[in-house]
């Protein structure tokens with residue numbers, strides 16, 4: 001899996017603070033410099049003032065201003081299972097690589113058995129891996145070798161069958177029905193900072209699946225560079241909130 005930040009609002013925290021100050025100022029923020037807009041906020045310099053205001057907004061649950069800062073991520077090589085989970089979030093915008101227009105006719109099925117094109121879950125190779133609703137706890141080496149062999153044979157065979165169907169003239173959009181849910185997709189998606197915190201609440205949590213958790217953690221790392229005061233506050237004070245229904 002690879003996650004990159006493609007584009008994002010420049011000076012996101014200036015935008016967030018300006019939007020928030022708009023709510024409580026008689027003057028029009030469009031006519032004022034950022035320093036003037038922030039004049040009454042506590043802090044020795046503009047960075048300290050931003051930190052004060054952003055911390056205050058997040059603490060009070062005043063999340064609207066965080067919708068003005070938008071980020072676009074590119075994600076490579078997640079399973080269709082992970083894609084199905086992330087695309088349930090309705091306030092994000094997605095583009096997903098098509099399996100109607102992109103066919104995997106030149107992929108070697110033996111490479112698929114080695115991990116190309118289909119994501120290999122850690123439980124296929126790690127005897128100590130514990131997942132949700134698992135029938136047993138840790139297993140011995142022999143059992144995990146058997147698991148891995150079945151998994152690899154199965155994905156290899158499904159890609160062989162897929163390519164055979166393509167050779168027999170079946171359209172990719174129909175031949176894809178035999179491919180596994182672990183088949184990789186690349187995706188571009190855009191979210192605002194508020195939504196990203198909500199996604200992280202649900203998908204970086206311990207009860208989320210390992211793959212979407214990893215993807216979300218990587219997005220949070222990138223967000224911490226892009227919008228640092230917000231995502232540092234989130235990491236320290238808000239992550240792992242319990243019983244949240246929405247941000």
Ligand SMILES: Cc1cc2nc3c(=O)[nH]c(=O)nc-3n(C[C@H](O)[C@H](O)[C@H](O)COP(=O)(O)OP(=O)(O)OC[C@H]3O[C@@H](n4cnc5c(N)ncnc54)[C@H](O)[C@@H]3O)c2cc1C
Nearest residue numbers: 085088089090091092198199202203207208209245246247
């Ligand atoms: C651990 C885990 C297990 C899950 N298991 C399943 C499962 O087995 N089956 C399944 O189908 N889904 C499952 N989901 C998906 C889950 O039910 C949500 O559909 C998904 O996480 C989207 O989140 P959201 O509901 O917060 O909506 P989002 O689209 O992220 O919207 C954000 C917020 O906006 C508000 N909102 C958005 N749309 C509406 C609306 N129409 N009406 C009212 N409020 C709205 C809500 O406050 C919502 O929390 C699972 C999620 C997790 C994290």
